[in-house]
Amino acid sequence: MKLVDKVCIVTGAGRGLGQGIALKLAKEGAKVVVADITEEATEDTVRMIKEAGGEATGVAVNIADYDQVQAMFAKVLEVYGDYDAIVNNAGINRDRMIHKMSVEEWQVVIDVDLTGTFYCVQEAVKYLREKGSGSIVNIASGSWLGNLGQANYAAAKAGVVGLTKTAARELAIKGVTCNAICPGFIKTDMTTSMPEAAWDRMMAKIPMGYAGEPEDVGNLVAFLVSDEARYITAEVINVGGGMIV
Ligand code: NAI
Numbered sequence: 001m002k003l004v005d006k007v008c009i010v011t012g013a014g015r016g017l018g019q020g021i022a023l024k025l026a027k028e029g030a031k032v033v034v035a036d037i038t039e040e041a042t043e044d045t046v047r048m049i050k051e052a053g054g055e056a057t058g059v060a061v062n063i064a065d066y067d068q069v070q071a072m073f074a075k076v077l078e079v080y081g082d083y084d085a086i087v088n089n090a091g092i093n094r095d096r097m098i099h100k101m102s103v104e105e106w107q108v109v110i111d112v113d114l115t116g117t118f119y120c121v122q123e124a125v126k127y128l129r130e131k132g133s134g135s136i137v138n139i140a141s142g143s144w145l146g147n148l149g150q151a152n153y154a155a156a157k158a159g160v161v162g163l164t165k166t167a168a169r170e171l172a173i174k175g176v177t178c179n180a181i182c183p184g185f186i187k188t189d190m191t192t193s194m195p196e197a198a199w200d201r202m203m204a205k206i207p208m209g210y211a212g213e214p215e216d217v218g219n220l221v222a223f224l225v226s227d228e229a230r231y232i233t234a235e236v237i238n239v240g241g242g243m244i245v
Contacts (some may be wrong), residue, residue, distance in 0.1 A: 001027075001028050001029035001124075002029070002222060002223075002227075002228065003025055003028040003030035003156070003222065003225065003226060004028075004029035004030075004049040005029070005111065006029070006031070006084040006085060006225065007030065007031045007032075007033065007076070007083040007084055007085075008025045008030045008031070008032055008033070008083070008084060008085040008086070008087065008225055009023045009032075009033040009035060009072075009076060009080055009083055009085070009086040009087065009093035009124075010025065010033065010034060010035065010086075010089055011031060011035045011061070011086070011087070011088055011089050011090035011120060012033070012035070012036060012063075012090030012091060013034040013035060013036055013038070013167040014034065014036035014040065014042050014043075014087045014184075015042065015044070015045075015188070015189060016177060016188030016189055016214060017054065017089055017139065017183065017186055017188055017217055018036070018087075018089040019044070019045045019048075019089055019104055019214060020212075020213065020214020020217060020218045021214065021216050021217060021218040021221045022045050022049065022056070022218075023045070023048060023049060023052075023198055023215075023217060024218030024219060025218070025221065025222055025223050025225070026052065026054035026055070027052070027054070028222050028226070029054075030059075030060070030085075030225075031054075031055040031056070031080060032049060032054070032055070032056045032057075033054050033056070033057055033072075033076050033079075033083070033218065034038045034046050034049070034058045035058075035059045035060075035063075035064055035072055035083065035090070036060070036061070036090070037059045037061070037090075037180065037210045038057070038060050039058055039059075039060040041060075042058030042059065042060070043058060043060075046058045047157065053078050055075060056177065057076075057079050058078075059072050059075050059076070062089050062167070063088075063112065063116030063119060063120055064111045064115060064116040064119075066110060066119050067085055067121055069119040070123060073123045073124070073127065077142060080202045082131075083124075083127070083134075083136060084134050084135065084225070085132070085136070085137070085225040086120060086136055086137075087136045087137045087139065087221055087225070088117045088120050088121065088136070088137070088185065088243060089138065089139040090116065091107065091112060091117075091141075092108070092109060092112050092113065093152075093153045093190060094108060094153075095149040095150055095153065096110050097148070097149050097187045098150060098151045101151060101152065103206075105152060106151070106152045109153050109156050110152060110156050112156075113153065113156035113157065113159075113160065114156040114157075114160060114163075115120060116120075116161040117138055117160050117163065118163060118173060119216065121136060121138070121163060121178075123233065124136055124224070125167060125171065125176075126171070126177045128171070128174070128193075129171065129174045129176065131176075132174055132175050132176075132177045134175075134176045134177075134211055135176065135177045135178070135179075135224060135229070136164075136167060136171075136176065136179075137178075137179055137180070137181060137225060138160050138164045138175070138178070138179070138180045138181070139160075139180070139217070140157045140158075140160045140161050140180040140182045141153065141154075141182055141183060142180065142183070142184050142238060142240050142244035143157055144157035144158040144161050144182065144183045145158075145244070157182075157192035160180060161180050161236055164178050164179065164180040164233050164238075165178075168233040168234035172233055172234075173231075177224070177229065177230065177232060179224050179232065179234070179235045179236070179237065180235070180236045180237070180239075181220055181221065181224075181236075181237050181239060182227045182236060182237065182239070182240065182241040183216075183217050183240065183242060184211065184212060184238065184239065184240020184244050184245055185202050185205075185206060185211050185212065185240065186212040186213065186214060186216065186217060186239075186243055187211045187212070187214070188214060189213065191211065197244075205243055206240070206241045206242065207241060207242030207243065208241030208242055208244045209241075210241065212239060212240070212241060218241055220237060220239055224237075227228040
């Protein structure tokens, strides 16, 4: 187990990718803070971790609300007294072609995916700089390179990549790493809710021919927050079965 004695926060960990990441970190011995939009949304993941013999605490947070983000970190310090890593996974999409996209659809995705990630990075940075160690992993997306119907999402995720590389440069001297992961097409509510024809078109674009599982991303996160990855920072790593090149 690579992560014994580490405390790791995972946002959006109530389901999907975040849940897969949280379960993997717990399996490697981490104490996991399962953060999601409501306390209820965190319950399944917390129960699954505890049933498997791990340690987890659920915290309700809307990452797009700065006060709630501050309150989340305060709660983590109250419960565990410290933390080592944050995985900024919470995110949403509101897909529409640019000529039909409303300003609200643009703004809400920027608010959650980019500004929300910034709030969490900023609060973590303040603490981890002083601590002199730690890791930040931001879940971006292969869509940051541009994707039909995802101007809001692609812009937000490209912003997350810029934020990641800047944080990495600012934090390197403090012994803190910051990396981004770009999942390709992973089986979660975000993707399985799409029409069958769109799903089939996606499959055709994946050289490996199948959608990834949340654990495929969790395995990389577990490595990036482990001491074994101490010299890896400012990287953008694809987990996409060859889809993102
Ligand atoms: P999902 O929709 O299944 O789960 C997202 C989770 O984030 C939910 O539990 C939701 O309650 C939570 N959440 C949403 N807004 C929040 C907020 N304001 N504050 C706190 N929590 C919030 O999505 P999925 O597929 O698990 O995606 C997770 C991350 O991975 C997202 O950042 C997404 O953009 C990214 N991603 C997913 C891909 C995929 O193929 N599923 C591909 C590339 C990136």
